Amino acid sequence: MTGVTHTEITQQAFIRSLARYFIDTHSIRHQEINKNQEYTIDELYRLAYPHWTTNQLQQRTYPLKSILDTILAENGLVDFDAWTKKLPAAHFDSEAFSNGSRRILQLRRQIINDARAKHKNLTEARKRLGQLLHTLQDFYSHSNWIELGKVSINDRLGIDDNIGRVAAPNQSTCTSSGCLKIRVRCSFYQKITLNRCPLEYYECKNNIRPEIIAQGLLTSGYSSNQHNENNDPVTKPINVEKCSHGSVMDITSHQPAIGGINKDTTIPIYSPRFDLQ
Structure with missing residues (x-):
C-alpha cells in the first residue's frame, strides 16, 4: 500500500x-x-x-x-494481531469513539506505570507506545475528522472518553450516491493475495451526509467480522445507512450505504477516500 x-x-x-x-x-x-x-x-x-x-x-x-x-x-x-485487527476500539471503527479514546488512555497509563516501576520493563512500555500510536493515527484516517474540515488535532483523544459529538446509533451518516462501483479484472498476484477475482470496490466523494457535516458530528466506518471488547460481534446496521470502512476486502461496503470512508492509502481498492490521504 x-x-x-x-x-x-x-x-x-x-x-x-x-x-x-x-x-x-x-x-x-x-x-x-x-x-x-x-x-x-x-x-x-x-x-x-x-x-x-x-x-x-x-x-x-x-x-x-x-x-x-x-x-x-x-x-x-495492531492490524495483524488476531484480537486487535478486528477490534473497533483499536482503530476507531464502527463509531467506537469512547472505546477508542479509553483504549489510548489505558495504554498511556500503563506506559507511565511501566516507566515509573522500581523494576522497569521498558520493553513493554515501548510495545504499548506502538499500539497506542496506531490507534491514535487511525482516528484521523478512519473517521470523518478530515471531512468535517478539521485542520488540527483532536486534543481530547486519550484524555477523555468524550472526544466530540458523535452521530446517534439510529442516525444515517453516509449516502450511497457519492460512491461509484468499480469492477476490474485482477492480476495473478491479486488473485492469490486477495482471494477474489474480479475485484469489486468503490471510489467515493462527498459520501458523508450533509447534515452530519453541518452538525459537526463524528462518524466512522463499519467493517466485516468485527467484535467488541467482550468478543461480541459488531455488525453494520441494516435499518439505517451507516458508513463502511470500505475496501475490496470489506463485505459491508456492498451494504447501504455502499462504499466507505477510510483514507488509509492512496490506492482505491483499499481506500474509497484515497483522494484525502
Missing part, C-alpha cells in the same frame, strides 16, 4: 521528538535544524556529536534504533 503509512508517521514523529530533545538540551542549536528537511537518527547525532567517528556513531545510535524498531513493529501488529 502507498501513501503515508503508520511506519512513516511514527518514524517521523520519533525523529522530530529527538530533534526537539537535542535542541532543548543545547546539543544542537536551533538554527542548525532545517525545518524543511526530514532527518535520520544518524544525521541528528552527527549534528549533536560532530567529533564522533563512524564506528562511534553506529554503536551509540544502535540502542535508540532498536527502540524505534520495537515501537514500529508493535504499531504494525
Whole structure:
C-alpha cells in the first residue's frame, strides 16, 4: 500500500521528538535544524556529536534504533494481531469513539506505570507506545475528522472518553450516491493475495451526509467480522445507512450505504477516500 503509512508517521514523529530533545538540551542549536528537511537518527547525532567517528556513531545510535524498531513493529501488529485487527476500539471503527479514546488512555497509563516501576520493563512500555500510536493515527484516517474540515488535532483523544459529538446509533451518516462501483479484472498476484477475482470496490466523494457535516458530528466506518471488547460481534446496521470502512476486502461496503470512508492509502481498492490521504 502507498501513501503515508503508520511506519512513516511514527518514524517521523520519533525523529522530530529527538530533534526537539537535542535542541532543548543545547546539543544542537536551533538554527542548525532545517525545518524543511526530514532527518535520520544518524544525521541528528552527527549534528549533536560532530567529533564522533563512524564506528562511534553506529554503536551509540544502535540502542535508540532498536527502540524505534520495537515501537514500529508493535504499531504494525495492531492490524495483524488476531484480537486487535478486528477490534473497533483499536482503530476507531464502527463509531467506537469512547472505546477508542479509553483504549489510548489505558495504554498511556500503563506506559507511565511501566516507566515509573522500581523494576522497569521498558520493553513493554515501548510495545504499548506502538499500539497506542496506531490507534491514535487511525482516528484521523478512519473517521470523518478530515471531512468535517478539521485542520488540527483532536486534543481530547486519550484524555477523555468524550472526544466530540458523535452521530446517534439510529442516525444515517453516509449516502450511497457519492460512491461509484468499480469492477476490474485482477492480476495473478491479486488473485492469490486477495482471494477474489474480479475485484469489486468503490471510489467515493462527498459520501458523508450533509447534515452530519453541518452538525459537526463524528462518524466512522463499519467493517466485516468485527467484535467488541467482550468478543461480541459488531455488525453494520441494516435499518439505517451507516458508513463502511470500505475496501475490496470489506463485505459491508456492498451494504447501504455502499462504499466507505477510510483514507488509509492512496490506492482505491483499499481506500474509497484515497483522494484525502
